Amino acid sequence: MPRPNSERPYAVPTSLGRWRAVFTDAGLRELSLPGSRGGGAAPALPKLDGQEGAWGRKLAAALRARLDGKRADLPWEFLDLRERPPFFIRVWKAMYAIPFGAVRTYGQIAAAAGSPNAVRAAGQACGANPIVLFIPCHRVVAANGPGGFGSGLEWKAKLLALEGVALKEKV
């Protein structure tokens, strides 16, 4: 296997459960929702606060601020997206550009990523999104419905609600 740099997983306790963050030398490689991972006994990960230096504190603070309904972002260079398919990265970058409180369709994202017809691939990229919340896959909806969400639509609705957006129902 292509050995990525050493991965350091942390737990980030918040008002909405225990999130999981994985750091590498290049930055943040993964941020996942509570419950979507670590099935069974929690591996007793170290807490992120005060670790990974300024970046760790910044992430924890930004995460908690967002779950509190405030807007907060992380710089794009802070994300470790190495060894990810180029098209996926373009899609993620397009999503990253969606402003707080706004939503786009999969079609618009695909177009922004340079392949207007690769709508379905854009959907797959959403599902493969490694940095939940800061790569806002929850702001991408289907043309006539809510679209899907890997960790459960309830999460998508909840994250959007924090930004004052209501997930529209399917007709």
Added chain:
DNA sequence: ACTGAACTTAAAA
């Protein structure tokens, strides 16, 4: 190496 599925969509039948 091929086939089908994946957080889709627009257009044709």
Added chain:
DNA sequence: TTTTAAGTTCAGT
């Protein structure tokens, strides 16, 4: 309204 084709990646077979 149902079916189909389309672009990209990954998991199976």
